[in-house]
Amino acid sequence: MRYQTFTLGLLLLTMYACGKKEEKKAKMTNTDTMSCESSLPSRFSATNNTNSISESKTVSYEGMVQIPSGEFLMGASDDEGRQDEYPQHRVKINAFWMDATEVTNAQFEKFVKATGYVTTAEIKPDWEEIKKQLPPGTPKPDESLLVAASLVFTPTATAVDLNDASQWWRWTEGANWKHPQGPKSDIKGKENYPVVHISWDDANAYSKWAGKRLPTEAEWEYASRGGLIDKKYFWGNEDPEKGKPKANIWQGKFPYLNMAKDKFAGASPVKSFVPNRYGLYDMAGNVWEWCSDWYTPDYYKDLSRSIATNPKGPSKSYDPMEPTVPKKVVRGGSFLCNASYCKGYRVTARMKSSPDTGLGHTGFRCVADIK
Numbered sequence: 246m247r248y249q250t251f252t253l254g255l256l257l258l259t260m261y262a263c264g265k266k267e268e269k270k271a272k273m274t275n276t277d278t279m280s281c282e283s284s285l286p287s288r289f290s291a292t293n294n295t296n297s298i299s300e301s302k303t304v305s306y307e308g309m310v311q312i313p314s315g316e317f318l319m320g321a322s323d324d325e326g327r328q329d330e331y332p333q334h335r336v337k338i339n340a341f342w343m344d345a346t347e348v349t350n351a352q353f354e355k356f357v358k359a360t361g362y363v364t365t366a367e368i369k370p371d372w373e374e375i376k377k378q379l380p381p382g383t384p385k386p387d388e389s390l391l392v393a394a395s396l397v398f399t400p401t402a403t404a405v406d407l408n409d410a411s412q413w414w415r416w417t418e419g420a421n422w423k424h425p426q427g428p429k430s431d432i433k434g435k436e437n438y439p440v441v442h443i444s445w446d447d448a449n450a451y452s453k454w455a456g457k458r459l460p461t462e463a464e465w466e467y468a469s470r471g472g473l474i475d476k477k478y479f480w481g482n483e484d485p486e487k488g489k490p491k492a493n494i495w496q497g498k499f500p501y502l503n504m505a506k507d508k509f510a511g512a513s514p515v516k517s518f519v520p521n522r523y524g525l526y527d528m529a530g531n532v533w534e535w536c537s538d539w540y541t542p543d544y545y546k547d548l549s550r551s552i553a554t555n556p557k558g559p560s561k562s563y564d565p566m567e568p569t570v571p572k573k574v575v576r577g578g579s580f581l582c583n584a585s586y587c588k589g590y591r592v593t594a595r596m597k598s599s600p601d602t603g604l605g606h607t608g609f610r611c612v613a614d615i616k
Contacts, residue, residue, distance in 0.1 A: 301456030334549040344610040346515035347439035365444040366395035366421035445600035448609035457611035471521035492530030495583035529590035572597035579606035
């Protein structure tokens with residue numbers, strides 16, 4: 246079993262699609278890329294061995310939508326995109342199937358019951374394995390950190406420094422997909438909510454069991470656009486807080502005042518908002534969604550040299566903010582995204598996170614090839 250650690254001042258969990266106010270593209274450099282979750286509480290995480298999950302040879306297309314083949318412009322064309330959303334480039338995508346909704350608690354529970362799978366957040370880290378990946382002499386952390394746990398969002402009482410995410414994230418023992426707010430919480434009555442506290446490894450394991458896979462980043466953006474050309478959001482260019490609520494996002498002053506005009510202060514049941522033109526729900530807001538791609542900040546530059554056909558991402562990850570930590574791409578934004586702090590619900594917005602990381606606003610959906 247492979248282990249990775251993320252500890253304050255050593256390896257920061259970074260999800261940079263969120264941040265302070267959007268920078269103008271012309272002014273941005275690699276060092277301008279802010280992390281919306283830097284300065285997190287110290288955390289240690291264990292990684293599951295998903296090789297124990299057998300890949301299903303059959304696929305149920307129930308609850309899936311067939312996405313037509315096509316060609317589109319991927320990436321940002323306006324001045325709101327971050328540096329790694331440029332240059333905009335042309336991509337061809339084959340037709341494929343995609344889950345109409347994020348994977349729900351009920352669906353994930355069925356998987357767990359069938360396989361006995363234990364998620365990353367439910368495994369106590371092993372210090373003897375962890376320290377093999379750390380510099381010699383790294384002191385052993387307090388035993389209170391070496392527990393099965395995950396990061397839980399806790400709103401602050403007042404305005405705080407938005408560069409210090411440790412003020413609203415809490416390393417919470419006993420938090421996992423069955424207990425999203427900690428051991429005293431549960432998912433009773435929330436069978437139709439998206440499953441959260443899911444690492445990439447967990448999402449990949451579920452996908453294999455279902456005979457599906459995680460979407461490539463290109464497939465995700467193509468499907469999210471729903472056939473619209475060069476629009477900021479999956480519904481067009483209208484601000485999400487104008488008119489009828491279009492997605493589950495943070496409405497108010499992050500991270501201490503959520504007006505919940507969309508009627509949800511946290512995650513919402515799937516299908517609570519109007520789908521995009523392909524019939525896909527929650528392609529903006531609610532919970533972040535894992536993609537299959539490794540992350541690099543300049544991958545789009547490589548793709549822009551010619552028309553890319555079904556790109557699957559770089560062969561390996563590199564994040565200049567954390568060069569030693571491999572990252573996977575996450576898309577779509579969450580219920581914590583707010584225009585003053587995070588516009589991760591933009592259709593081109595990219596986020597990155599280590600494969601063994603799960604949080605209270607991260608889930609996934611699957612895709613399947615047309616055979």
